[in-house]
Ligand code: ADP
């Protein structure tokens with residue numbers, strides 16, 4: 001039995017080397033960070049969009065120790081514009097994150113979404129052999145389960161929705177609400193990160209499709225799909241090993257020595273859902289209110305470029321850069337600047353060194369399906385404090401974090417004050433309780449259990 005993973009984003013992207021060869025570099029984002037180790041473990045096929053070097057149709061990955069086959073689909077420029085930037089990231093993404101005012105519900109984009117979903121479904125069907133399990137991922141491919149089901153009525157099909165599922169009144173703004181639900185209900189098992197998302201999904205099925213639902217199931221057109229909350233985990237061991245490596249520890253020390261201040265840390269894709277401007281403004285307000293903190297605290301914000309073809313993302317980048325400039329211009333003195341802004345993806349080692357160096361981790365999205373950064377920091381921190389938005393799916397499982405409402409003007413600054421003044425013993429106790437739960441829901445267990453659950457339906 002093999003596993004077939006289907007997702008829009010590929011786990012590694014090809015980059016040209018000077019000698020003409022290709023290096024396959026890990027993609028950044030929650031989905032691929034989670035599924036790559038899982039597929040490395042089980043072996044099988046991953047079907048995804050080949051963005052760079054589209055002529056390379058197939059490759060064994062990871063490059064230095066091949067464990068599975070990546071099959072790459074080539075999308076035309078118009079398909080990328082309408083399916084990926086258009087329907088996925090201008091309609092479904094903002095709608096699911098409650099940003100209705102940013103949605104653009106465009107008919108051509110929707111039609112292209114249907115066409116491209118069909119191409120992914122056909123590729124999965126071509127790769128399928130009796131006994132295999134198919135696992136489709138995320139909002140870019142919500143119609144794929146139904147399309148596969150029509151071609152393979154008996155195949156075990158799972159689907160995971162990695163982002164928030166919004167409340168029904170928000171979901172109903174989508175002109176193709178019925179089609180989307182019907183597409184997902186082609187799966188035997190549908191996973192989401194929290195019980196609230198599952199509840200809202202079932203409510204949408206009742207409201208839009210008039211489908212019957214029971215505890216954890218949806219009945220629709222003679223079939224039953226299970227819907228479960230299965231919050232994703234991280235590879236705890238890998239992060240713990242990295243955190244204890246002497247070179248990573250040296251790098252963490254170097255960061256601290258260079259700055260000579262307390263360190264606040266933010267790590268995000270540059271996305272308007274992540275609350276980065278609100279975080280910067282809260283830090284600015286904190287410095288205004290606590291002049292004694294000037295020269296004693298630095299915020300390191302690491303932001304990786306994302307979806308730059310979409311105007312909302314370009315505008316966000318300009319806004320963040322403007323804020324960094326304004327706040328640094330206002331507070332900088334005698335060689336100290338309040339914000340260090342890193343606009344690129346960093347290596348795992350560099351990332352973990354920053355988690356180790358940080359006194360306070362700021363994970364303050366306005367809305368987030370789960371947020372893996374909160375879990376990664378928890379696994380790696382020396383004895384830091386985690387500030388976590390109540391609107392991140394991870395907040396359900398991470399009650400010991402300092403939870404905040406990122407919309408509250410004073411709330412973030414207050415949480416910052418509390419985290420910075422938290423006694424060492426309390427920080428350690430909170431981290432310990434958070435960590436014990438991380439171990440209980442490790443990524444490998446999450447993926448293996450989900451695949452088993454698909455097959456058991
Ligand atoms: P999302 O799925 O919306 O991108 P998550 O927090 O769930 O958000 O996952 C983001 C993943 O990307 C994490 O594994 C995190 O370590 C990684 N990441 C985010 N920003 C960077 C960065 N600047 N450099 C390297 N990795 C990053």
Ligand code: F6P
Pocket residue numbers: 009028029030031032138139162163306307
């Ligand atoms: O986890 C949510 C998600 O949208 C994934 O589907 C995606 O791979 C990741 O964030 C990064 O986004 P993108 O693939 O658009 O770069």
